[in-house]
Amino acid sequence: MTTEPVAGSEFIAHEAPTLRETSEEIEYEMRSAEGAMWTGGRLVIGIGAFFFGSLAFAYFYLRSSNNEDLWRPNHITAPTGIGAAVFAFVVASALLYGYGTTRLRAGNTLDWEVTGWVTVLGGFTALGLQVWEFTQLSFFPGSSGYASCFIAWGVMNTALILGGLYWLETLLARWLRLRRAVLDDGGPARSTMPVARLFRANLEGCWYFWGFIAFVNLVFWVLFYVI
Amino acid sequence: MNGGGETHHFRRLGVIWAVLAVAFDLVYYFAIGPHVPPGTLTSTASGAQFDFNILFLVAFPVMAAVWVYWAYALIVWRGSKSDLAEPEGGPKSRGHLGIQVGWIATTTVIVLGVFVFGTVELIVPAGAGGGEGPSPIWTPTSHEVLPIQVIGQQWQFTYRYPTFGGFESRQLMVPAGTTIAFHVTSLDVIHSFWAYQLGVKADANPSVDNVAYTTTKQPGAFTVRCGELCGLWHGAMYNFGKVVPKAQFFVWAQSTEHRSAANTKNLPPFAYTYVPDANGANGGYYPDNVDPYSKVETYGATSPGK
Amino acid sequence: MAIDTRESVSAEHSGHTAPPVRPTRRRPGWLGPHLGRALVGAVGGYAFGHWIGNVIGSGYINVQGSGQNDVAIVLGLSIGVVGWLAGAGMLDYPLAKIAGREPLPPAPSKSWTRYLGPALDHKVIGLQYTVVVLLFFFTGGLLAMAIRTELLNPTSHVFGPGTYISVVSEHGTIMMMMASSIVIGPLGNWLVPLMIGSRRMAFPRVESFSLWIFAAGYLVILAALPLGGFPTGWTGYAPLQTQATGGMDAYLVGFAVIGIGMICAGFNLLATIINYRAPGMTWSRVPIFVWSVLATAALLTLATPTLVAAGLFGVLDRTAQTAFFVNEHGGSSYLWENLFWFFGHPEVYIMALPGFGIVAEIFPVFTRKPLFGYRIAAAGMIGVALLSFFVWQHHIFQSGINPDMRPLFMLTTELISIPTGFIFLNTMGTLWKAKIRYEVPMLFALAMGFNFLIGGISGVFLSDVPVNVTVHGSFFVLAHFHYTIMGGLVFAFFGGLYYWLPKMTGKMMDRRLGKWHFWAMFIFFNLTFLPLFLVGLLGQPRRVFEYAQNLQTLNDVSSVSAFFLGASFLIFVFNFVKSIFLEPKPAPPNPWNSLGLEWQTPTPVPAYNFARIPVVLADPYHYGTSDGQAVADLGPRTLSLAGVVAPAAGALDAQAVTGEEGSADPRPPIA
Numbered sequence A: 001m002t003t004e005p006v007a008g009s010e011f012i013a014h015e016a017p018t019l020r021e022t023s024e025e026i027e028y029e030m031r032s033a034e035g036a037m038w039t040g041g042r043l044v045i046g047i048g049a050f051f052f053g054s055l056a057f058a059y060f061y062l063r064s065s066n067n068e069d070l071w072r073p074n075h076i077t078a079p080t081g082i083g084a085a086v087f088a089f090v091v092a093s094a095l096l097y098g099y100g101t102t103r104l105r106a107g108n109t110l111d112w113e114v115t116g117w118v119t120v121l122g123g124f125t126a127l128g129l130q131v132w133e134f135t136q137l138s139f140f141p142g143s144s145g146y147a148s149c150f151i152a153w154g155v156m157n158t159a160l161i162l163g164g165l166y167w168l169e170t171l172l173a174r175w176l177r178l179r180r181a182v183l184d185d186g187g188p189a190r191s192t193m194p195v196a197r198l199f200r201a202n203l204e205g206c207w208y209f210w211g212f213i214a215f216v217n218l219v220f221w222v223l224f225y226v227i
Numbered sequence B: 001m002n003g004g005g006e007t008h009h010f011r012r013l014g015v016i017w018a019v020l021a022v023a024f025d026l027v028y029y030f031a032i033g034p035h036v037p038p039g040t041l042t043s044t045a046s047g048a049q050f051d052f053n054i055l056f057l058v059a060f061p062v063m064a065a066v067w068v069y070w071a072y073a074l075i076v077w078r079g080s081k082s083d084l085a086e087p088e089g090g091p092k093s094r095g096h097l098g099i100q101v102g103w104i105a106t107t108t109v110i111v112l113g114v115f116v117f118g119t120v121e122l123i124v125p126a127g128a129g130g131g132e133g134p135s136p137i138w139t140p141t142s143h144e145v146l147p148i149q150v151i152g153q154q155w156q157f158t159y160r161y162p163t164f165g166g167f168e169s170r171q172l173m174v175p176a177g178t179t180i181a182f183h184v185t186s187l188d189v190i191h192s193f194w195a196y197q198l199g200v201k202a203d204a205n206p207s208v209d210n211v212a213y214t215t216t217k218q219p220g221a222f223t224v225r226c227g228e229l230c231g232l233w234h235g236a237m238y239n240f241g242k243v244v245p246k247a248q249f250f251v252w253a254q255s256t257e258h259r260s261a262a263n264t265k266n267l268p269p270f271a272y273t274y275v276p277d278a279n280g281a282n283g284g285y286y287p288d289n290v291d292p293y294s295k296v297e298t299y300g301a302t303s304p305g306k
Numbered sequence C: 001m002a003i004d005t006r007e008s009v010s011a012e013h014s015g016h017t018a019p020p021v022r023p024t025r026r027r028p029g030w031l032g033p034h035l036g037r038a039l040v041g042a043v044g045g046y047a048f049g050h051w052i053g054n055v056i057g058s059g060y061i062n063v064q065g066s067g068q069n070d071v072a073i074v075l076g077l078s079i080g081v082v083g084w085l086a087g088a089g090m091l092d093y094p095l096a097k098i099a100g101r102e103p104l105p106p107a108p109s110k111s112w113t114r115y116l117g118p119a120l121d122h123k124v125i126g127l128q129y130t131v132v133v134l135l136f137f138f139t140g141g142l143l144a145m146a147i148r149t150e151l152l153n154p155t156s157h158v159f160g161p162g163t164y165i166s167v168v169s170e171h172g173t174i175m176m177m178m179a180s181s182i183v184i185g186p187l188g189n190w191l192v193p194l195m196i197g198s199r200r201m202a203f204p205r206v207e208s209f210s211l212w213i214f215a216a217g218y219l220v221i222l223a224a225l226p227l228g229g230f231p232t233g234w235t236g237y238a239p240l241q242t243q244a245t246g247g248m249d250a251y252l253v254g255f256a257v258i259g260i261g262m263i264c265a266g267f268n269l270l271a272t273i274i275n276y277r278a279p280g281m282t283w284s285r286v287p288i289f290v291w292s293v294l295a296t297a298a299l300l301t302l303a304t305p306t307l308v309a310a311g312l313f314g315v316l317d318r319t320a321q322t323a324f325f326v327n328e329h330g331g332s333s334y335l336w337e338n339l340f341w342f343f344g345h346p347e348v349y350i351m352a353l354p355g356f357g358i359v360a361e362i363f364p365v366f367t368r369k370p371l372f373g374y375r376i377a378a379a380g381m382i383g384v385a386l387l388s389f390f391v392w393q394h395h396i397f398q399s400g401i402n403p404d405m406r407p408l409f410m411l412t413t414e415l416i417s418i419p420t421g422f423i424f425l426n427t428m429g430t431l432w433k434a435k436i437r438y439e440v441p442m443l444f445a446l447a448m449g450f451n452f453l454i455g456g457i458s459g460v461f462l463s464d465v466p467v468n469v470t471v472h473g474s475f476f477v478l479a480h481f482h483y484t485i486m487g488g489l490v491f492a493f494f495g496g497l498y499y500w501l502p503k504m505t506g507k508m509m510d511r512r513l514g515k516w517h518f519w520a521m522f523i524f525f526n527l528t529f530l531p532l533f534l535v536g537l538l539g540q541p542r543r544v545f546e547y548a549q550n551l552q553t554l555n556d557v558s559s560v561s562a563f564f565l566g567a568s569f570l571i572f573v574f575n576f577v578k579s580i581f582l583e584p585k586p587a588p589p590n591p592w593n594s595l596g597l598e599w600q601t602p603t604p605v606p607a608y609n610f611a612r613i614p615v616v617l618a619d620p621y622h623y624g625t626s627d628g629q630a631v632a633d634l635g636p637r638t639l640s641l642a643g644v645v646a647p648a649a650g651a652l653d654a655q656a657v658t659g660e661e662g663s664a665d666p667r668p669p670i671a
């Protein structure tokens, strides 16, 4: 979902090498590319919102229908400890990553690198816990409406966290390769290199997305464990 | 002809349209309308017919307006090979405030009119024969309502008459001049009870009691078809029913109740919904040693509450 | 100070000088990504997934001895899709990205084989889409012929009930989910960048991905047939869905796969339209077709996730044995109906809006007049898109769900016909005192108006709850949506093909054959579907293979006409093959004398579309004015003319922005 556009038209460089772009054209296309990053990042959140909105709809629909009194017999609950741990890891990762991003804006690359990789670790831990939780359930998937929704939540949250991790990891990996060139050009916060500008736009989108992941986890943590 | 003024075109269009619309509407109202399905066997059937006709009387002039205009334009304003001059463009032909506002206002008025009409026609006849869910909010005024349960299953309908000991029949008999409450449910997948000439349609969902009302008028025959795709033999899921005079109905109901008493005893007691054996129709959700009817069973695992 | 546009660009500002990061590796020749490798990947993936599924599932009682292991089928199909995508090279960059690599520059191929592999050029992808969408459409069409054959006789049968219901279900699914839901695949992808003055798509890899995953979806949906077919129609109602055999898994996986494709296609188009408009391409100059694509893309992107989620629930019910749609276990059969139609109704407008856009684009050209009420047309499309999220329960009026909400959904449904009706205001206003040229695209556009009027008005009948009691679930509904989709969208689509193919392929389609195709399609379409309104009113339910004896005449009229309707597409295919391959007649760059920006490019359009980023000066509809104003400056000396590029701190060559107007520079040579 985060395929990066290259500044300008790849085809100009390739098909018509003698047709040089003016700096103005390159700037125009750069801004389009940055804008597309921005739009794309927000759209991903929109897509996610409708995806998880559907699960929330299912949750409330089955809860209010309570067919055969089988929405949630005995108020069964998925393992609260694991659930809280998943929630805590996700939120902590998102906050940490947000902190790292602000540090990067202030020009501190090392902080960002460290927080970024720690976030990846935290995300993977949450992911592992989320999957492990499936083996610790005290109910069968088909035993109630709650159980069904919970199984779907586990699958969907795994996919969500995996997506966030992929985005974050590719950013960090790209950064490792850009590092030297960008640092020579004024650092990630100020460099005017196209790769650096797109990197900044991407970083921003990724941060918003992690915010979204944390929000979704908060909502469903409340739905499944608290109430 | 291209040179004609605006009013000139408008006048001609208006006349053609008015003549056509009025003429066709008259023909429709008197010659076609009374024969429109689903007929007049019940209150809801004639209601549906009436609504359809009213909608048609409104819709035809609208369609005629568009078609007359198009036909006129296609003939009068066709380009010719010799005349290559472009028509008059400019800001005037990009939009005309009056026409645009008029268009929106007109369509809005028509739409709101249709909506109000439809709502009245839905609420007054108590749901107009459509499925109203387990607890209908629009109920018939009649005090004598005959409940009949319709049970859909792959691939047939059966009918239970709770006022006659709850016997179950594959024949649908309905008394004339009576308000009927159809309680529609299913034992497996979604079906739809479509009693065509009765003007009744209600989906049959498992575990759901979907109620639809109608009031029969004169005796007559009708068809019941399944109106929701329900698998292989959906196309063959139909039978025929009859509206018969009240006396005849009572004779039939009482004799059937009597004849099938032995069978009725073996049926599950009458209820608005039936939960089939959980290891049956929907198959295999429970381990063998587990009681599927227990509300609190957590199936072998320790319940956190215990 | 004037600047020289030919001035070479300093390294820091160029995206093309040696990138600091090593790009992905490119494998040469037959090992590289292409269709054949994709097929191998699909088969291999299926086998692998099926094996894993058997390992996982074989321990469970309900799988043992049942002859059906849904886990194996689902995993087989899913991993098959992944294999297909890997074979098509769709995973190369996403995987290389994990190691931080840059994307590959576009493949330098000029040969026709570039159409068989991954592409970055939106025009290549657009043509790939054209071919696959026509393939979907003709597959669905053949199945329709089978349906009409069965319905020739009320009681004697050509197919068994199982085969028949599978054929109906495949027809509906392929047509609804694949053929008509993605007509912005061919036309939108091909045209949008050209229409907005862009050299590229925002996310060309996402675009290409959407194409390939759509193609995979086609294979998955077809795979339902050898897996036993599925009995639910395209709507897939549960619990029939839960009960059905292996083919149902293909339906569910297929929906998810197609849904991802729809999301990706919409995502890329949205990002492109919002961000890649040329300077001067303001929102009030954007061609109306682009507005329609914008609205459609928004629906694709935001409504489809619900379908994917619903599909996931269905898959879980069938594999992990959850109980989302099973009332007896705390689920609800209504849940699927709600989720499906919450996606499903926006989906039907996904199948309408592009048609509006195409027709509104064709009308001005062939009447030589500006589009009447441009703003209203654009506002109408956005209005339709918004409202379409609030009408879904009109599909389930008789289900017993929320009976008290029926007046509300009746209202929203009828309200949506107001913005829908704007298309008539636009076209009728444009016809006023026009000079109509009856070229083939115009004929299709006019026919779309005729058909869609019937479709739309019958929709208002359907939305009236008392009338809905009689017509719901009957052939009346079927006639309604064939009038809107086939009569509306498909007519517009073919009109659009006749209109734009000269630009897309560089060859003129034969005019006489086009007219033959048109008249055959128009007459037999109406003869096929008009009787079906009556058939429905007279009590024939949808998706049945037996019907009342007295309806045979009407059904036979419809069936026979349907065969002729099917045959009319042979004229199109013949025309296509003849005009493009056998006796190609080169098309001039602007055969219809249109003002559209896409027509101002040379034919064939170079890969980079525009040698210079154009500066747009006007909307493409100022026909009939003598001011001779150009739509766009295609060789602008400076973009700041339009005042769009403002100087950015440090990043922008200050000279470029403040460059004053001077004598026009000659355009740089194109290599």
Ligand code: HEM
Pocket (backbone or CB within 6 Å): C235, C348, C349, C351, C352, C394, C395, C413, C414, C416, C417, C420, C455, C456, C457, C458, C459, C460, C462, C463, C464, C468, C471, C472, C473, C477, C480, C481, C484, C485, C488, C489
């Ligand atoms: C004036 C605008 C429209 C109105 C008021 C309208 C209304 C309706 C209603 C009320 C139904 C439900 C019928 C039933 O099952 O009882 C329906 C079904 C349907 N409509 Fe429309 N409609 C409109 C336009 C469209 C358009 C533009 C399309 C597609 C291009 C479309 C495609 C469909 C489809 C596919 C179905 C049936 C789906 C199914 O059951 O398989 N409609 N329409």
Ligand SMILES: [Cu+2]
Pocket (backbone or CB within 6 Å): B152, B153, B155, B190, B191, B192, B226, B227, B228, B229, B230, B234, B237
């Ligand atoms: Cu049925």
Ligand SMILES: [Cu+2]
Pocket (backbone or CB within 6 Å): C344, C345, C348, C391, C392, C394, C395
């Ligand atoms: Cu709808």
